[in-house]
Amino acid sequence: xxxxxxxxxxxxxxxxxxxxxxxxxxxxxxxxxxxxxxxxxxxxxxxxxxxxxxxxxxxxxxxxxxxxxxxxxxxxxxxxxxxxxxxxxxxxxxxxxxxxxxxxxxxxxxxxxxxxxxxxxxxxxxxxxxxxxxxxxxxxxxxxxxxxxxxxxxxxxxxxxxxxxxxxxxxxxxxxxxxxxxxxxxxxxxxxxxxxxxxxxxxxxxxxxxxxxxxxxxxxxxxxxxxxxxxxxxxxxxxxxxxxxxxxxxxxxxxxxxxxxxxxxxxxxxxxxxxxxxxxxxxxxxxxxxxxxxxxxxxxxxxxxxxxxxxxxxxxxxxxxxxxxxxxxxxxxxxxxxxxxxxxxxxxxxxxxxxxxxxxxxxxxxxxxxxxxxxxxxxxxxxxxxxxxxxxxxxxxxxx
Amino acid sequence: xxxxxxxxxxxxxxxxxxxxxxxxxxxxxxxxxxxxxxxxxxxxxxxxxxxxxxxxxxxxxxxxxxxxxxxxxxxxxxxxxxxxxxxxxxxxxxxxxxxxxxxxxxxxxxxxxxxxxxxxxxxxxxxxxxxxxxxxxxxxxxxxxxxxxxxxxxxxxxxxxxxxxxxxxxxxxxxxxxxxxxxxxxxxxxxxxxxxxxxxxxxxxxxxxxxxxxxxxxxxxxxxxxx
Numbered sequence: 022x023x024x025x026x027x028x029x030x031x032x033x034x035x036x037x038x039x040x041x042x043x044x045x046x047x048x049x050x051x052x053x054x055x056x057x058x059x060x061x062x063x064x065x066x067x068x069x070x071x072x073x074x075x076x077x078x079x080x081x082x083x084x085x086x087x088x089x090x091x092x093x094x095x096x097x098x099x100x101x102x103x104x105x106x107x108x109x110x111x112x113x114x115x116x117x118x119x120x121x122x123x124x125x126x127x128x129x130x131x132x133x134x135x136x137x138x139x140x141x142x143x144x145x146x147x148x149x150x151x152x153x154x155x156x157x158x159x160x161x162x163x164x165x166x167x168x169x170x171x172x173x174x175x176x177x178x179x180x181x182x183x184x185x186x187x188x189x190x191x192x193x194x195x196x197x198x199x200x201x202x203x204x205x206x207x208x209x210x211x212x213x214x215x216x217x218x219x220x221x222x223x224x225x226x227x228x229x230x231x232x233x234x235x236x237x238x239x240x241x242x243x244x245x246x247x248x249x250x251x252x253x254x255x256x257x258x259x260x261x262x263x264x265x266x267x268x269x270x271x272x273x274x275x276x277x278x279x280x281x282x283x284x285x286x287x288x289x290x291x292x293x294x295x296x297x298x299x300x301x302x303x304x305x306x307x308x309x310x311x312x313x314x315x316x317x318x319x320x321x322x323x324x325x326x327x328x329x330x331x332x333x334x335x336x337x338x339x340x341x342x343x344x345x346x347x348x349x350x351x352x353x354x355x356x357x358x359x360x361x362x363x364x365x366x367x368x369x370x371x372x373x374x375x376x377x378x379x380x381x382x383x384x385x386x387x388x389x390x391x392x393x394x395x396x397x398x399x400x401x402x403x404x405x406x407x408x409x410x411x412x413x414x415x416x417x418x419x420x421x
Numbered sequence: 422x423x424x425x426x427x428x429x430x431x432x433x434x435x436x437x438x439x440x441x442x443x444x445x446x447x448x449x450x451x452x453x454x455x456x457x458x459x460x461x462x463x464x465x466x467x468x469x470x471x472x473x474x475x476x477x478x479x480x481x482x483x484x485x486x487x488x489x490x491x492x493x494x495x496x497x498x499x500x501x502x503x504x505x506x507x508x509x510x511x512x513x514x515x516x517x518x519x520x521x522x523x524x525x526x527x528x529x530x531x532x533x534x535x536x537x538x539x540x541x542x543x544x545x546x547x548x549x550x551x552x553x554x555x556x557x558x559x560x561x562x563x564x565x566x567x568x569x570x571x572x573x574x575x576x577x578x579x580x581x582x583x584x585x586x587x588x589x590x591x592x593x594x595x596x597x598x599x600x601x602x603x604x605x606x607x608x609x610x611x612x613x614x615x616x617x618x619x620x621x622x623x624x625x626x627x628x629x630x631x632x633x634x635x636x637x638x639x640x641x642x643x644x645x646x647x648x
Binding site for chain 2: 340
């Protein structure tokens, strides 16, 4: 019997039991939906993170105080020796492999202007921040080395802070109160948006020397270092390690983290998420497959007489086997199509709610979804189909 | 055409053996119209199943159109059933969700006949049982007699060597039963269709030129009353 005829019979039987067929597909629907979400959102996250790190500049290195035994970003609190402005200066002066060093002290504080106030992220930094982080002012000017050395109380504020405190007014030259101290606004940062959990535009930048006083800190939060070589960061890392170790009594009590390390960490998290979702998808597909097998077994029993008639009229074992296999694949494929639609819909919803995560349904995802559903249909359809094919025609014709 | 020699069939029911057929010889030639009679449990259904290639004998030889079918395996038997045998059942056994025409065309589907030819031959078969007007109707929309005629058309559609009917009037009232009998008779006389009919119906038994009686697994009489 031709496959096209077998398909016609299968579709006919599915339509004969619409509700039952639909319920049977549910497990596969959930399975395929999670596969679709898994792949499309996973890919979206990955490209989102890649974008962020590309925006930061790929040759950035961070030095944190304290040594963690595991590779990565852990910091111990009982730092033996703090990172200082002198460390930054030494790195700047003594290495040819370093293009720029900027010191950072990060803290949270309240910015006030008249009766309005806002809790913001305060970054104490120096004049090297714009070149190292590739992020500068849109109006006014960034503070100078002189401002840092002389602890001038000047501030650069982010776009969100401007909107909240000044509205339409120009903030340049205006006084603001940060942590109960008066500062003068000298610039507005170019908008950068959100990234890895915080809003760059909801930030105030002040000279690092002022920040150390303001937050009563003795050491820096971190150093951001731009390597001279864009592709190979190793010479810069080596120099940092050598210079700082020497300065810290031959102890490596700091941690150097590269952009690649951070990307690795994020990728590891993404990978874990992928496995979790993959597990959910596999379980759903397994349950869905068992559901299909169950219904197909019921269907074989219900249609025992039909099978007997078909056999009497000349259907071979193979004809019957293929008939029921095509039917289970069709049911499973129906689940796949519904799951694909549902997954695409949810992915689109996620993209609409979180514009930073661009979910995409590619041809590859569609093929995976169809591949999964066909595989489930075949795998769980074989046993019932085999049972149908092996029925004895005489017994089947007598079956009531 | 059918040459059956020394056929036996033994079923095993637990530890006991049931001898359904004890050495049966039967010859059927083209154009025969045979009624098979006998009490229930006599083995006539078993004989029909073997003749219809639904079952294989425990021993003995069965040749159909010169082919030795008693030694064949399942799939070869399926092909023989498809090409050489037409079945008519007591309970019609039509597929309820398909039209009369689709039901009639079912054997052609398994013979891999093309769509257009299937339709043409299906309609022609329906014409032979005078039901071409009802081609698009489903079984549930047809009367009992009409359903059995559709079933007969289905049995004829692949031009089988022999048509086997098992109690074809058993589920019909007497008047409709008579119509079916006269249809069989006409097919035999005008078109030369070879018929073997298992029946309790005396009218069929009376109409068939040849009568085979089975009791307890053996043929006790094979008579041609008219001659």
